[in-house]
Amino acid sequence: MRQVYDKRILRAVLCFALCASVVVAGLFVSAQVAHAETISEKQAEADELMASIDSLQTMLNDANAEYDRATLEHERASEAADSAAICLKEANLRVDGLQEQLALCAASMYKSGGTASMLEVLIGASSFEEFVALWDSFERITEQEAGLIQESKEACALAEAAEKELAEQEAKAEEEAENAKAARDEIAAAKDELDEELERVNEDIVMLRAKEESERLAADEAMRRAQEAEDIIGSGGATITGWTHPIPSGASVTNEFGWAGAWDGEYHNGIDLGASEGTPIVAATAGTVSYVGDYGSGGKAVKVNHGNGIVTIYMHMSSQAASMGQQVSAGDVIGYVGSTGYSTGPHLHFQIEMNGTPVNPRHFIRF
16 A cells, blocks of 8 residues: 555655656747747747647646546545544444453452452553453453453454554644645646747737738838839939929038838838028929928928829928928029938938829939
């Protein structure tokens, strides 16, 4: 019984150790998740997590089986404990009966010539065990009395054995059930943790795929815009006749058009020209002012319609110097460099649109 019990304890310990190793492996995988940047890396991590989860599921199945076995053992132990309790009760009843018989024998012995001292000694015993031992020490006992004494001793031993068996059965059953439940709960908790991590990784995969698709579509759109502009006005490289630099006093390009200027992750619809606060801004070519006001993140702005679907927009002005419907020529001042709206410093965001589509200003003006 002790060897079987020790094997079960060993099996529970091994179960905990295996669970811990799988959890550690799962946590190592989850630690790598934060560093993954591509779908293939994320998918590899998801595969590793699923493998760990499969291992834990197998262990959980075994732990459930072990818990069922331990529960059955507990039921059997409870039945044995009940039987031991019955045996204990019967043994105690037998001892009570023998006590009465021996008491009668002692009284009879005294009447038939026993000494008063013997009766006094027997009556003065502090326990039944002491009573039996004292009785056994007297030489004047019959064969029947000797049998009663021996039966008393055996009954007492049986009662003690039954009581000990009861305690052992209850302790073993309780410990095995607790160990099995603890192992099962530990594995289930570890599996739940990895399930949650796998769910997060799968969400990351979905987000990465969506991001890749968005970037692909944005790149396709940028190529389409560039091709459209080139088909209309050519590849650029020189300022088209009738056009002029929007900051004729001179300004450097601080941010390019398109993805080349996407410093914040957004497609840049114009060119940024760095200049000091208050530097004059002029109309790039002749047209009609179609908007003067706030342009959201572009701050204070002016828009000029040049006909044939061509529009220029001048953003982040400190102040405007044009009015709605005003006719302007190339070089007319329409505002001043500022840093209004979403801006990190004084500059002009210069944007050209053809039929509502932003195109690279370098196709029109040499910067």
